[in-house]
Amino acid sequence: MAATQEKTKKNYLTAIREALDEEMERNPDMICLGEDIGLLGGAFGVTEGLMSKFGTHRVYDMPISEAAIVGVGVGACLNGKTVMAEMQFIDFISCGFDQIVNNLATYHYRTAGEVAMPMVIRGPAGGYGGGALYHSQMNEAWFAHSPGIKVVCPSTPFDAKGLMKAALRDKNPVLYFELKQLYRWSAIDEVLPDEDYEVPIGKAAIRREGRDVTIITYGQNVYHCLDAAKKLEEDNIDAEVIDLRSLVPLDEAAIVQSLQKTSRAIVVNEAPRTCGFAGEIVARISETAFQYLDAPVLRVTRMDTPVPWAHSLERYVLPSVEKIAEAARSVCRF
Amino acid sequence: MAATQEKTKKNYLTAIREALDEEMERNPDMICLGEDIGLLGGAFGVTEGLMSKFGTHRVYDMPISEAAIVGVGVGACLNGKTVMAEMQFIDFISCGFDQIVNNLATYHYRTAGEVAMPMVIRGPAGGYGGGALYHSQMNEAWFAHSPGIKVVCPSTPFDAKGLMKAALRDKNPVLYFELKQLYRWSAIDEVLPDEDYEVPIGKAAIRREGRDVTIITYGQNVYHCLDAAKKLEEDNIDAEVIDLRSLVPLDEAAIVQSLQKTSRAIVVNEAPRTCGFAGEIVARISETAFQYLDAPVLRVTRMDTPVPWAHSLERYVLPSVEKIAEAARSVCRF
Amino acid sequence: MSSPPTKTTKNKTTKTAPSRPRDHLSPEDHLEILKQLYLARYFDVRLIKEKRRGRLTGTLYSSHNQEAILVGTLFPLKPSDWISPIHRDMPAFFLKDMRSGWENPDRMGMSIEEVCAQVWCKVGSPGRARDNWSHIGSRAKHIIHSTSMLAGTIPVAAGVVLADRLNGGDAVVLTYNGEGSTAQGVFHEAINFAAVHKLPVITIVENNQWAFGTPLELGCPTPDVATRADGYGIPGLIADGQDVFDVYDKVMEAIEWARAGKGPSIIECKTFRAYGHGDHDDDRAAKYRPQDEVEKGRSRDPIAVCKRYLVERGYLSNADALAFAAENKGAQEAKDDDFPPDVVAYMKKGVDYAIASPSPPAEEGGMWVFSD
Amino acid sequence: MSSPPTKTTKNKTTKTAPSRPRDHLSPEDHLEILKQLYLARYFDVRLIKEKRRGRLTGTLYSSHNQEAILVGTLFPLKPSDWISPIHRDMPAFFLKDMRSGWENPDRMGMSIEEVCAQVWCKVGSPGRARDNWSHIGSRAKHIIHSTSMLAGTIPVAAGVVLADRLNGGDAVVLTYNGEGSTAQGVFHEAINFAAVHKLPVITIVENNQWAFGTPLELGCPTPDVATRADGYGIPGLIADGQDVFDVYDKVMEAIEWARAGKGPSIIECKTFRAYGHGDHDDDRAAKYRPQDEVEKGRSRDPIAVCKRYLVERGYLSNADALAFAAENKGAQEAKDDDFPPDVVAYMKKGVDYAIASPSPPAEEGGMWVFSD
Numbered sequence A, B: 001m002a003a004t005q006e007k008t009k010k011n012y013l014t015a016i017r018e019a020l021d022e023e024m025e026r027n028p029d030m031i032c033l034g035e036d037i038g039l040l041g042g043a044f045g046v047t048e049g050l051m052s053k054f055g056t057h058r059v060y061d062m063p064i065s066e067a068a069i070v071g072v073g074v075g076a077c078l079n080g081k082t083v084m085a086e087m088q089f090i091d092f093i094s095c096g097f098d099q100i101v102n103n104l105a106t107y108h109y110r111t112a113g114e115v116a117m118p119m120v121i122r123g124p125a126g127g128y129g130g131g132a133l134y135h136s137q138m139n140e141a142w143f144a145h146s147p148g149i150k151v152v153c154p155s156t157p158f159d160a161k162g163l164m165k166a167a168l169r170d171k172n173p174v175l176y177f178e179l180k181q182l183y184r185w186s187a188i189d190e191v192l193p194d195e196d197y198e199v200p201i202g203k204a205a206i207r208r209e210g211r212d213v214t215i216i217t218y219g220q221n222v223y224h225c226l227d228a229a230k231k232l233e234e235d236n237i238d239a240e241v242i243d244l245r246s247l248v249p250l251d252e253a254a255i256v257q258s259l260q261k262t263s264r265a266i267v268v269n270e271a272p273r274t275c276g277f278a279g280e281i282v283a284r285i286s287e288t289a290f291q292y293l294d295a296p297v298l299r300v301t302r303m304d305t306p307v308p309w310a311h312s313l314e315r316y317v318l319p320s321v322e323k324i325a326e327a328a329r330s331v332c333r334f
Numbered sequence C, D: 001m002s003s004p005p006t007k008t009t010k011n012k013t014t015k016t017a018p019s020r021p022r023d024h025l026s027p028e029d030h031l032e033i034l035k036q037l038y039l040a041r042y043f044d045v046r047l048i049k050e051k052r053r054g055r056l057t058g059t060l061y062s063s064h065n066q067e068a069i070l071v072g073t074l075f076p077l078k079p080s081d082w083i084s085p086i087h088r089d090m091p092a093f094f095l096k097d098m099r100s101g102w103e104n105p106d107r108m109g110m111s112i113e114e115v116c117a118q119v120w121c122k123v124g125s126p127g128r129a130r131d132n133w134s135h136i137g138s139r140a141k142h143i144i145h146s147t148s149m150l151a152g153t154i155p156v157a158a159g160v161v162l163a164d165r166l167n168g169g170d171a172v173v174l175t176y177n178g179e180g181s182t183a184q185g186v187f188h189e190a191i192n193f194a195a196v197h198k199l200p201v202i203t204i205v206e207n208n209q210w211a212f213g214t215p216l217e218l219g220c221p222t223p224d225v226a227t228r229a230d231g232y233g234i235p236g237l238i239a240d241g242q243d244v245f246d247v248y249d250k251v252m253e254a255i256e257w258a259r260a261g262k263g264p265s266i267i268e269c270k271t272f273r274a275y276g277h278g279d280h281d282d283d284r285a286a287k288y289r290p291q292d293e294v295e296k297g298r299s300r301d302p303i304a305v306c307k308r309y310l311v312e313r314g315y316l317s318n319a320d321a322l323a324f325a326a327e328n329k330g331a332q333e334a335k336d337d338d339f340p341p342d343v344v345a346y347m348k349k350g351v352d353y354a355i356a357s358p359s360p361p362a363e364e365g366g367m368w369v370f371s372d
């Protein structure tokens, strides 16, 4: 009977929660640190059930102290633990910044490999939700620029679970950006495998194959790009959409391979433009795939502004399906 | 007699100190905040003499509290002051990171222009001195990626003084990166103008004209690039060296103009590679000058590592004259 | 080391009447204070209703049951003093300097119109709806703009009064904080600096026992948050946060201390968060907080406490005390006629203005990154 | 609010002899402690001389005059306890667990060879010369690696003992800090967390009156840094940092408190920085610090104080006390024969090893960014 029962689809948030739960089960040395993650189960409910299942000695409701959350995590890793540290919103990571970039990220390097830091720092990120300046950030570039941290950003429930598992099994610190707008967006619900699986860190996914232009993106912009690709069909433009999934390390091969076919690319992300990860991809393409390019690589990013509150303002500064399609058209016209 | 007296050349550090001193004199609303800047005169002596001249109510020896240094500065600006805030080493800016990126940088934006933030945050930066992980950073990209802050980095005594004056008169927050290896490097001593002057923020300088390849850089790497340019003469390569001086805002026109002539470029800086400012320049070139390019734009940067201590290690990861020359040769061969 | 150190901070309430600052208030002041409590409560009730009707988009951080802290801390201020309210202090924006006249356009507080326009996310907000909820302020009105980062405004407050002193002013600044926020590093850095320089920074801690879903004892090692003051050798006072006059007395003490150049202080106001952390949390809060704790915590409505005192002192007749029965009513229960009509009318002006105010033009999203 | 709160933290030295932890030390222990003071002093003297001869490149942060703090805090530890020394604590790396035998290769402390290799910037350093000066450590030896960011290791220490408790251990951790560093936000966050969870984190504050060029009173609002403990309701003890046995007693108290599950504490050791902040600052320090203050601060050499006590107790003869006269001598004055020969020989082994150790191969600069 079970066999014939239809499998239930699960949302992005549930996928993350399952990964945390299963890894807590699998690894008795794993602990969780964060604000309101225990009794409440997290601001969004990602950690719901963990404290009652694993107890207050494995799940800590921390004081509102981001630096201590990270620093305590570093100490726990030093003494044999695997740590999941939640930032209630990824925006508050700035309050624990020093501990991340100067302590956590460099520990392995400074100790010539004596000490590994198996810590995952995760938190809700991204705009498009009216969260304004401090509940909308995508600040992955600060960390991509800080050697020693891996950076991942899943866009589907399957990837969310698989990347979380891979991250929690990685010996290195991993910054895991989750998109709060995707948490409960049922349009992307998926049936998840029954068996244990990982999505390897450092591997991109091709979300749509196409011949004319490569659209490189990650996070919730994946869906804007897919919508733009549909729109572009009207112009007879066949777009390929690459979801990077991992930023550090980056799947350069996937990008180059696509460019060999399309010879044109745009890069889309929602972080501020200057020194964002989109620019990094443009630079990598210049270094590794220049010879395939028939057009400049363009970026569609947030403007160089904070994320403002009012809907009208927020839309104005963030990438949109229209802006993406327009950039793609423009490189195809080149 | 004075007229015939030979003018004394001044070093980079003195140039900064003179600018601070003259602006403190000119602007009675200017105050200085920092660790050990008063009684001691700063770890490197940049603020020597300021406290005895202007008093303890304009020059504050702050507790070891970078977040408070910035935050108190924000409050002082809000209430009509102009603030110079010193980070004893620019590396420690990570401890005041939140106050800079989320409070200072966004104040004008959030208040729809009601409040300006005339604050200069300055501090010794850069490697090549055996300072190791926490006394060698060039972390300008974190701030270039945080909308609302200007970022400058002078390479000569003349620019150091003129940019400091411009920064202290600017209504916006300015991050001012000074290179500690240049502080007392007498090879670059200059006679400074007697009269008041500013070096405008947002204007690059061409340090060497050339036809074959544009080398875009800033900070102490300017000198490595000039040495590389000399080396390249042996290969009959005539390199143009652009010293950006300002990163935000960026003098894109200067870059494009040079590329129209040379059609080839490399970008050199000492920050980690991924998401550094070098990548940003490559992306800007892709967007604005692709049509002039005959070769990929290459980067010569620090490897994606911290700055290690031992000389052998430090040299290995940082840009060098040899690495710069090799990259320039490679784009010229393309 | 057999015993932990004894506590220095104690509730200094138990003084006898003659020296209490409140005794300098006129009968009218007493009634004005009650009116302000009504207004703070009505503002909150009204917004909760509007939100339930789907007219507001942002999260509401209700100040229900905590109004005595706002009214009691703001009433003793001079117009030129500074404040920095945070998420649970929305009424503070318009309550500031109410003593200069509710309708006085020159008073050093925001108009109800401005505050409502902010709540409605309209361009009439002082911040033109660029940042949400309580993240507004006004340099002109001496109200510091906060970010979301808890405790992050305390150093700013210190800088403001540092500058004020340099300019020859005598302003004090009140910063508002939840008890949970006192765990932030910048709380320590800022108060330490203020203490070193004896700056007039008064830290109000609204100890409502919960920081989102985390109880006091997991954020703070001592039962009284005022104990944090001991680490800086500054006064740490405890006020009954349900009693507007006790709050008033304690803040007045702190203000005198600060204006006399004796430095900062911390005032812990004991209270209880009536609802969820934000309105999105109401249902979950009912699960993580024991029902009896909630009932006990809500049992001393600040409006009721105030009325009782006013009646005792003879400033309010029993009949007038019964006239508007907003106390002990939840947001859904409370009706407009539980409030004085002028309070309802005042708020209505704000709401009308907010509804009429347009959304900000999209292009403003790209403006004011830099000043020129 | 007419008077500031009374201070709870006081010097708890004035107990009578019988209950003092030091009384459990054997005569040999007492002599060993003196020997360790010599070693700490000799290490520092030697490095200053090497630096003056141009043989070292890094900055030296001398621990001269502060050795009693290192020896007195480390002596009471069990081998499995953890420490996190910072810039002024170089001797701590090899002094840790010296009681298990100076030559014991299995002791839970670094060898003098490793420490010297670090100072000489050689590959023999436990960190392979990848980060400078005191930024070394050893997970195996229970020594936490620090960054430059002051106070940044306190949360790490808290995490280490949190994990230790989960693993069923009973270790305590000592973190070392200058008085200036206590102003950092993370100091507050970490101690607050440790206090909430009653973690065995003992914060040693080496109050040498100066933080680089900034005097105590500009960094800390109270005359005693131990007062910071009051804010967390944890014990704050003051030790005479020149008296190794007083330090020992206080730390032993704190260790017992911590191991019993009663939580963290702060121990302020009053001392004085003998030289400049670093050796690069010696000349400038002579200008910013009044000469008489310096003389007074150096007038109680910890070696002399220790010897006096040992003679009084009959553990050391007057003649032996005079044998090696390192006390009250500056680094330039002090000669090898002012120290016991085994101390000199021990250090020599370290120096010889360091000199023989090669510089790290350049390619290592690109290694160990990530673990695989």
Ligand SMILES: Cc1ncc(C[n+]2csc(CCOP(=O)(O)OP(=O)(O)O)c2C)c(N)n1
Binding pocket: A035, A064, A066, A088, A092, A095, C088, C148, C149, C150, C177, C178, C179, C180, C181, C182, C184, C206, C208, C210, C211, C212, C273, C277
């Ligand atoms: C630095 C930082 N970390 C986390 C948050 C998320 N957050 C917002 S309110 C809150 C709880 C605040 O509790 P408390 O200070 O007691 O104030 P209350 O809401 O009870 O009034 C948290 C954790 C934040 N805003 N800033």
Ligand SMILES: Cc1ncc(C[n+]2csc(CCOP(=O)(O)OP(=O)(O)O)c2C)c(N)n1
Binding pocket: B035, B064, B066, B088, B092, B095, D088, D148, D149, D150, D177, D178, D179, D180, D181, D182, D184, D206, D208, D210, D211, D212, D273, D277
């Ligand atoms: C976060 C941070 N800010 C600034 C510095 C620069 N710095 C190094 S040592 C020092 C003074 C430390 O004084 P104190 O804590 O009293 O220790 P001491 O040197 O006197 O032993 C300063 C400001 C630093 N290392 N870290």
Ligand SMILES: [Mg+2]
Binding pocket: C178, C179, C180, C206, C207, C208, C209, C210, C211, C212
């Ligand atoms: Mg609270």
Ligand SMILES: [Mg+2]
Binding pocket: D178, D179, D180, D206, D207, D208, D209, D210, D211, D212
């Ligand atoms: Mg000190």
